[in-house]
Amino acid sequence: MSSMDEIRATFFEECTELLEQLEGGLLRLEAGEQDADTVDAVFRAVHSIKGGAGAFHLTDLISFSHEFETALDGLRTGAVALEASVVATLLRASDRLGDLVAKAADGEVGDPSIPKDLADLAARAASGGSDEDDDFGLLDLPAMEEAFTVTRIDIDLDPGGPNAPPSGAAPTPSPMKPGGYWEICFEPLPDLFASGNEPLYLFRALHVMGRLTPRLIETDLPTLEELDPSQPRVRWIIDLVPSAPDLTETEIESVFEFAQDLCVFSIAHCEPEDPEPGAQGTALPANVAAGKPDPAEAQLSSVAPDAPSAPAALAPEPKPEAAAAGKQPDGAAPDGKAKGGLSTTIRVDLDRIDRLVNLVGELVICQAMLTQSVLKDGLGTNSDSASGLDDLQQLTRDIQDSVMAIRAQPVRSLFQRMTRIVREAAQMTGKDIRLETEGEATEIDKTVVERLSDPLTHMIRNSIDHGIEAPDRRVELGKDRVGVVRLSARQQSDRVVIEITDDGRGIDRERVLARAIERGLVPADRQLDPAEIDRLLFLPGFSTADGISSLSGRGVGMDVVQRAIRDLNGTITTQSEPGKGSTFSISLPLTLAILDGMIVRSAQQRMVIPLAAIIETQTLDSARIESISPTRSVVMLQDRFVPLLDLAEGMGFARPARAEGAPPDEDSALLFVQPDDFDAYALRVDAIEAQRQVVIKGLGESFGRVPCVSAATILGDGQVALIIDPGGLALAAESIRSPLPAEVQA
Amino acid sequence: MHVLAIDDSRTIRDMVRLTLEREGIRSTMAVDGMEGLEILKAMDPQPDAILTDVNMPRLDGFGFIEAVRALDVFAGIPILVLTTEGAKELKQRARNAGATGWIVKPFDPARLVVALRTVTGLR
Numbered sequence: 001m002s003s004m005d006e007i008r009a010t011f012f013e014e015c016t017e018l019l020e021q022l023e024g025g026l027l028r029l030e031a032g033e034q035d036a037d038t039v040d041a042v043f044r045a046v047h048s049i050k051g052g053a054g055a056f057h058l059t060d061l062i063s064f065s066h067e068f069e070t071a072l073d074g075l076r077t078g079a080v081a082l083e084a085s086v087v088a089t090l091l092r093a094s095d096r097l098g099d100l101v102a103k104a105a106d107g108e109v110g111d112p113s114i115p116k117d118l119a120d121l122a123a124r125a126a127s128g129g130s131d132e133d134d135d136f137g138l139l140d141l142p143a144m145e146e147a148f149t150v151t152r153i154d155i156d157l158d159p160g161g162p163n164a165p166p167s168g169a170a171p172t173p174s175p176m177k178p179g180g181y182w183e184i185c186f187e188p189l190p191d192l193f194a195s196g197n198e199p200l201y202l203f204r205a206l207h208v209m210g211r212l213t214p215r216l217i218e219t220d221l222p223t224l225e226e227l228d229p230s231q232p233r234v235r236w237i238i239d240l241v242p243s244a245p246d247l248t249e250t251e252i253e254s255v256f257e258f259a260q261d262l263c264v265f266s267i268a269h270c271e272p273e274d275p276e277p278g279a280q281g282t283a284l285p286a287n288v289a290a291g292k293p294d295p296a297e298a299q300l301s302s303v304a305p306d307a308p309s310a311p312a313a314l315a316p317e318p319k320p321e322a323a324a325a326g327k328q329p330d331g332a333a334p335d336g337k338a339k340g341g342l343s344t345t346i347r348v349d350l351d352r353i354d355r356l357v358n359l360v361g362e363l364v365i366c367q368a369m370l371t372q373s374v375l376k377d378g379l380g381t382n383s384d385s386a387s388g389l390d391d392l393q394q395l396t397r398d399i400q401d402s403v404m405a406i407r408a409q410p411v412r413s414l415f416q417r418m419t420r421i422v423r424e425a426a427q428m429t430g431k432d433i434r435l436e437t438e439g440e441a442t443e444i445d446k447t448v449v450e451r452l453s454d455p456l457t458h459m460i461r462n463s464i465d466h467g468i469e470a471p472d473r474r475v476e477l478g479k480d481r482v483g484v485v486r487l488s489a490r491q492q493s494d495r496v497v498i499e500i501t502d503d504g505r506g507i508d509r510e511r512v513l514a515r516a517i518e519r520g521l522v523p524a525d526r527q528l529d530p531a532e533i534d535r536l537l538f539l540p541g542f543s544t545a546d547g548i549s550s551l552s553g554r555g556v557g558m559d560v561v562q563r564a565i566r567d568l569n570g571t572i573t574t575q576s577e578p579g580k581g582s583t584f585s586i587s588l589p590l591t592l593a594i595l596d597g598m599i600v601r602s603a604q605q606r607m608v609i610p611l612a613a614i615i616e617t618q619t620l621d622s623a624r625i626e627s628i629s630p631t632r633s634v635v636m637l638q639d640r641f642v643p644l645l646d647l648a649e650g651m652g653f654a655r656p657a658r659a660e661g662a663p664p665d666e667d668s669a670l671l672f673v674q675p676d677d678f679d680a681y682a683l684r685v686d687a688i689e690a691q692r693q694v695v696i697k698g699l700g701e702s703f704g705r706v707p708c709v710s711a712a713t714i715l716g717d718g719q720v721a722l723i724i725d726p727g728g729l730a731l732a733a734e735s736i737r738s739p740l741p742a743e744v745q746a
Numbered sequence: 747m748h749v750l751a752i753d754d755s756r757t758i759r760d761m762v763r764l765t766l767e768r769e770g771i772r773s774t775m776a777v778d779g780m781e782g783l784e785i786l787k788a789m790d791p792q793p794d795a796i797l798t799d800v801n802m803p804r805l806d807g808f809g810f811i812e813a814v815r816a817l818d819v820f821a822g823i824p825i826l827v828l829t830t831e832g833a834k835e836l837k838q839r840a841r842n843a844g845a846t847g848w849i850v851k852p853f854d855p856a857r858l859v860v861a862l863r864t865v866t867g868l869r
Contacts, residue, residue: 043801195841201866205863258848
């Protein structure tokens with residue numbers, strides 16, 4: 001990646017943050033926190049996006065953000081009042097800006113049209129007398145695009161005078177004849193030194209262009225007692241014989257660009273037949289000889305007495321330090337993060353952190369292997385080596401936790417994104433919705449935060465589309481006209497629970513059951529309790545929407561949501577009360593790198609079953625197993641029968657032949673597992689070896705998606721073990737997927 | 747040459763850093779006027795020039811320049827203002843605050859370098 005590509009990537013990364021700041025600020029404004037700092041922060045976010053967009057020729061972004069910025073400037077100047085309708089317009093504009101950024105990031109050009117409400121707002125802002133942006137705001141688009149091309153630069157240091165672009169149209173004199181030279185008159189005005197311009201440096205820049213013959217005119221120099229060293233009291237006439245004959249007046253002028261309003265300056269082009277440099281007088285170009293020096297002198301004599309003395313000039317009216325100090329408390333970063341002067345965060349490439357996470361994973365494995373070999377070598381648990389290993393284990397755990405904490409991110413940005421989803425969904429369905437959020441500071445792995453976006457979006461749309469009633473209906477029901485969707489996050493031991501709650505009609509279980517029967521997902525005569533009915537929502541191919549609504553009926557069901565959550569080693573559950581609303585709870589591990597698992601053996605393979613899915617274990621001889629057909633068995637779990645599956649069979653491993661009638665392995669055990677979207681079933685394994693935290697290792701892309709297997713791990717002895725996906729296993733096994741005959745149900 | 751560059755946009759900071767790096771010019775970055783001021787006071791030796799954005803949180807470009815110019819030790823340090831605004835009003839404010847020059851974003855890297863060399867007298 002070239003450096004420029006990297007900066008481009010940085011720009012879009014920064015845009016994401018700026019868009020979050022923008023939206024966060026607008027939402028604060030909407031909530032009534034209408035202070036100047038928030039308005040400034042919102043303005044700056046758009047301003048920065050425009051600035052960066054300019055560097056990459058993203059004209060659609062530039063024109064849109066410019067209009068947006070103009071509208072926001074109206075808030076700053078007070079030309080536009082902060083009414084609810086204005087904030088709504090700005091929020092919509094921020095959504096559009098987000099779209100344009102996303103398009104630009106994909107290398108596409110978005111729709112550059114300016115929505116009418118935003119254009120009106122910008123017009124109001126501009127007419128309200130923005131004193132800062134006047135000439136810029138009036139630029140038409142083509143001119144603006146030109147202004148934003150990187151190949152050209154506008155350096156304008158002449159606040160009072162005509163704006164002459166350096167690459168301007170000034171007619172260039174014909175190439176200099178051999179022996180020709182330029183005569184430059186330069187007389188600094190009193191403020192030149194205060195601006196940090198140094199005549200010596202300007203002469204150095206001229207010196208690069210050719211041979212200089214400077215003459216100092218010091219006739220105005222006062223006596224030493226009267227001399228104020230901060231005040232320039234001399235002028236120069238410099239003859240420049242260019243080393244390149246095609247040196248133009250514009251090029252020479254460009255050296256003095258920064259000083260143009262702080263000096264009296266003229267350039268004359270002298271032919272070789274002109275008198276020798278140094279001979280002042282008659283033959284000099286008319287403007288130099290007659291005009292220029294005289295007005296300069298006049299100006300100097302008229303300016304000098306009035307001009308503020310240097311100390312005054314160097315200490316302007318408002319005490320800057322006091323002003324600066326005064327600004328700090330209220331001007332502190334709006335999110336309150338950047339306290340003190342220096343930033344306390346550093347940015348680190350995610351790859352580096354992942355490498356560290358991986359290495360720590362290896363360290364954990366290595367430490368476990370070392371522990372095993374120490375014990376194998378006969379060193380007792382009381383030996384120095386063993387106790388040293390204990391310390392190492394503790395340290396390794398601490399390192400692991402610390403490294404995981406680096407990847408942790410608050411869910412705030414994720415929740416903030418959902419405000420837009422709610423807004424859009426409310427608009428499309430014509431419902432009034434308020435989003436309440438809680439626990440935004442709850443931290444979870446960055447990848448989890450990113451991958452939760454789609455499932456959350458889908459669930460929130462579902463809640464609004466299917467859950468919350470139309471406003472009129474709500475009023476009829478005696479509910480508040482405005483429906484509430486709550487999004488909350490909290491940490492519960494080593495998991496994070498995210499809940500989406502709505503105060504709508506709740507799950508219509510009759511309809512859900514009818515639909516499931518209609519689709520053949522459950523037998524018509526099947527009696528299901530409410531929780532079982534709710535779980536039907538997550539079956540593949542289930543959709544309650546009678547007609548495809550524009551919002552949630554996009555062919556994506558809750559099964560996809562569940563799949564996404566399961567990919568994150570998470571689980572999803574529902575709670576619903578008719579007429580009161582529903583809650584969907586997502587429980588997620590704090591990290592994607594470690595899994596609590598049960599290490600089991602089956603057909604001489606060692607595998608890991610996620611502990612979260614195991615509800616009970618039994619030894620084989622204590623279990624009550626009934627055979628209901630040659631290929632199917634069930635086993636009693638508490639007071640009901642559940643299907644039984646042999647793990648090795650389910651995984652398709654060949655069992656070593658065993659003598660007919662031989663007694664079953666005495667270590668054989670049953671694990672009762674309950675995947676999210678399936679009823680519980682029993683897994684027969686040859687032995688349960690240990691319960692342990694394992695480091696999750698991806699299978700590698702070349703394997704693609706392996707049914708029944710979610711990942712792999714390396715065990716303490718260095719062997720690889722597969723981590724089993726109980727849901728996938730159930731899906732693959734016909735004996736579990738198909739419902740049990742009615743007679744076994746009892 | 748060593749330049750102190752102040753901009754709240756990471757994108758612009760990166761572009762400035764890259765531009766200067768390619769010309770062998772050292773740069774130190776600050777994210778706003780307040781941080782710029784603190785870094786400037788801590789810099790030894792002083793930077794040869796300062797490049798600052800106008801619109802920044804906490805302390806904007808004008809406030810920064812005024813604060814720098816108020817300290818005698820920094821009176822002669824060249825300060826170039828780097829911003830998207832092209833309005834004369836803003837330029838005059840920057841000039842009044844004590845800015846040495848004005849460069850409009852997006853900047854042409856070559857011109858930025860020439861400008862810096864001109865105001866510092868350094869190659």
